[in-house]
Amino acid sequence: MAEAVEEKIKNYRTAPFDARFPNTNQTRNCYQNFLDYHRCNKALTTKGQDTSPCEWYQKVYKSLCPMSWVEKWNGQIEDGSFPGKI
Amino acid sequence: MLATVAKQLRSHPALIPLFLFIGGGATMSVMYLARLALKNPECSWDRKNNPEPWNNIEPNHQYKLFKVNMDYSKLKKDRPDF
Numbered sequence: 001m002a003e004a005v006e007e008k009i010k011n012y013r014t015a016p017f018d019a020r021f022p023n024t025n026q027t028r029n030c031y032q033n034f035l036d037y038h039r040c041n042k043a044l045t046t047k048g049q050d051t052s053p054c055e056w057y058q059k060v061y062k063s064l065c066p067m068s069w070v071e072k073w074n075g076q077i078e079d080g081s082f083p084g085k086i
Numbered sequence: 087m088l089a090t091v092a093k094q095l096r097s098h099p100a101l102i103p104l105f106l107f108i109g110g111g112a113t114m115s116v117m118y119l120a121r122l123a124l125k126n127p128e129c130s131w132d133r134k135n136n137p138e139p140w141n142n143i144e145p146n147h148q149y150k151l152f153k154v155n156m157d158y159s160k161l162k163k164d165r166p167d168f
Contacts, residue, residue: 008164017156019144019145019147019148019149019158020140020141020143021140022148022150023150028128028140032140036168039168053166053167053168054168056165056166057166085137
């Protein structure tokens with residue numbers, strides 16, 4: 001499973017179609033991948049595993065999200081004022 | 087009030103198709119709104135027990151009514167587990 005994920009990350013071109021978000025408005029797609037990246041990091045570090053599969057979520061949200069949002073959220077995470085559940 | 091309408095309909099039966107079409111249109115609008123409220127995975131009613139309903143659907147679940155150039159049966163889960 002980990003090798004398949006590394007293959008996918010190496011061959012990454014852009015965010016794939018996500019059936020959870022089929023419409024033109026992809027805001028929630030962006031936000032969900034950002035949350036999933038941080039949740040994945042948190043879950044795998046508490047389990048003591050390598051967090052490299054989480055790179056997939058980071059690539060997807062970097063493709064989808066406007067940079068200003070990512071910077072704002074990263075700032076909020078550092079301050080501790082991020083409103084999402086991680 | 088319904089009795090008045092029924093009486094008027096009996097004297098002007100040509101109004102019946104009007105009621106049928108208006109009624110049909112109103113029913114379709116209400117049904118679409120109900121589908122949007124209940125079936126749309128983006129709509130979260132129960133924030134405590136089901137906060138992110140879009141995460142509970144299959145990777146090949148089709149929500150749209152019509153699909154163009156998209157084969158939903160070929161989709162698989164492609165996100166890493168954690």
